Amino acid sequence: MTTEMTSFVYVTYIISTPEKVFEAITKPDLARRYWGHENVSDWKPGSKWEHVRANDERTVELVGKVIEILPPTRLVITWANASQASDPASYSRVTFAIDEYDNMVRLTVTHDELEAGSGMEKGIRQGWPAVLSSLKSFLETGRGIDLFAKPKSA
Template sequence: MEKPQFVYTTYIRSTPEKVWEAITKPEFARQYWGGNGNHSDWQRGSKWEHVSETKGTAHIIGEVLESDPPKRLALSWIDPDDTADRSKVTLELETVEDMVRLTVIHGDFEAETSMLSDISGGWPKVLSSLKSWLETGAALKIGCKQACVEA
């Protein structure tokens, strides 16, 4: 049986380098991701965490599977409260004219979990907030039941 996946693409008037930094630097990620930062050295095989900057708790943990700045980043995505609930996220950045096409592919999760419904609501909010923040300097106020986007 094929595992489900979620794919979302957005276009951001920015450069791949700025989008990459927004994703990988915690001080930038927390601006648009509900106060949460992404922490790692972003080298293949390294650990990464999605951490509430106010509470200091990791909402998502995993490993860097691929890192090709500023083009591609692939991560394992694990709920620290239920380490059996794991998946894979791939972020692809491509220059298109004066924009960046950012595609998020979130897959390799079990169909029986709530992962698909959680990320189907979470990723569009996070990526819209990222786009707004990079283009205007003002992020969206986001939140959802999925811990990965809650402050």
């Protein structure tokens, strides 16, 4: 039996430059300000990257490898929970495509090679919209959003 795979695509427009968007994704001190995590790597093809919680524990929550990097327009990485790092089947792929669009940037994040119905798929479908909204707010206003906010009860 073959595992069904799926993908998730999110597109947002940000009043910024490709360079600033790329740096916000790849520079740990910037990512922590809108994501609460740092993306840590030397950002060379084949290098590992780690998604490290920006707190005292510094927990590594996600891991992967840099597949392709073309600053400031494209970054492709593999992606897995750190607890599943030894299982090749647990890895998915994330592509950040950054395109100039008049006086702004169109950021397209494609997360593919996801197992349909998996916990990872459910997590990224909730996570990416919040993280990318926070990235947009951070670059446009200097402040990310509260990624842990809960809906107000009706």
